[in-house]
Amino acid sequence: MGIRTTTTRLPTSQLLFGAVVILVGLLLLLETTGLVSTDRILSLAPMVVVAVGVWALVRSRFRNVVGPLVLIGIASAWQLVALGYAAVDQVVVFWPLLVIAFGLSVVLGQYRSRVRATDDAFTSAFAAFGGVEKRNTSTAFTGADLTALFGGTELDLRDARPAERPARVNAVAMFGGVEIIVPRDWNVELDVLPVLGGASDDRPRRERQHEEVDLVVTGFAAFGAVSVAD
Template structure:
């Protein structure tokens, strides 16, 4: 029987894995900056008309971000799928291959929602206990599981986490809103990772005042606002919650 890793080993593995994903994101952003800078330089010397290229091909950036997050297992399958679909449909529209973004968008969204539900049911033997999906609106009961998996699609959902050993999880808001209350939760180790994706939606996250929040992610036509630092006592050392966030046409607000 193999020995179980201690808390220090577990925290190192979580931190190292999180750092690997962060480095991957930095590489992608670095490549984007190099391409944009090089294009602007060529445009300045009248070698290349850069802005017409950007105007035509910018939706491909959404597709690249979605594929990168899928490859690094960052964010949810549903959220990344919708992000890729948005980029693909916008790109096809810019290339005049299809006419009418919204005509094709909604059927694809419904297909992705259905696939996500089937995948969640297959992965979890108790899907309704481990995966709380809300369509059209709802108010969740106290959530006692150690890992949080919840989503709001075309509606709103409230979840109050009461786990004594919170280990993170995945939350997704697609054309809807999520309110996650972690103020009654506890992190037994030093670190927990929560993946959050907001696509045309909003997420409000409430955390204990002694937690340290580390936000990773780059909003695209959206925003991430962390209001916890103004209330946190610097003399109190608490656990760290890493928020691995993807925001597209949406917003995430973190408070206490």
């Protein structure tokens, strides 16, 4: 009898970001209801966002640099203001650095592969103030976590095949866009919650299509969009 080995999947940047939002929301609820004073704890909330940015750097193996660094920079400035080490007007004067960072993301994109291909069964992509494009070519594709925060994320699945139908993709677009490119014959089910945003399957309709669902796309779009294309 063979021994089955299992690999531990590290938490994604999307999972950590969602956990941070939940934690901050709980602290705000305790404060607004008067149950517990959380002023001192909330003043350290930016450090958690810094940690998410650092994790995004590490998880991408420092291939996605500009976006996480911008996130770290903004959260660090927010932390300095929250602790009283700097005033808002002292921090705001550095906003042109965001323009420089955007330019760097464009320049760096010209010197590296436009689309990173992978044959992993699961794909994770996190884009903040920039763009990430990935192609999955696995013949045992299981799913993906895609996050676009003031940026764009694209996942190309035209060469992928689901291990078991349906495969599942969780997409979050906040002030950005997530695009999922699938084979023309895939039956895709959209279960995305749009909050002042949009979710659409932009492929042309076909008269004949098999009933079995190949891919389920879940998540939400806030001031952004999640789209399926071919």
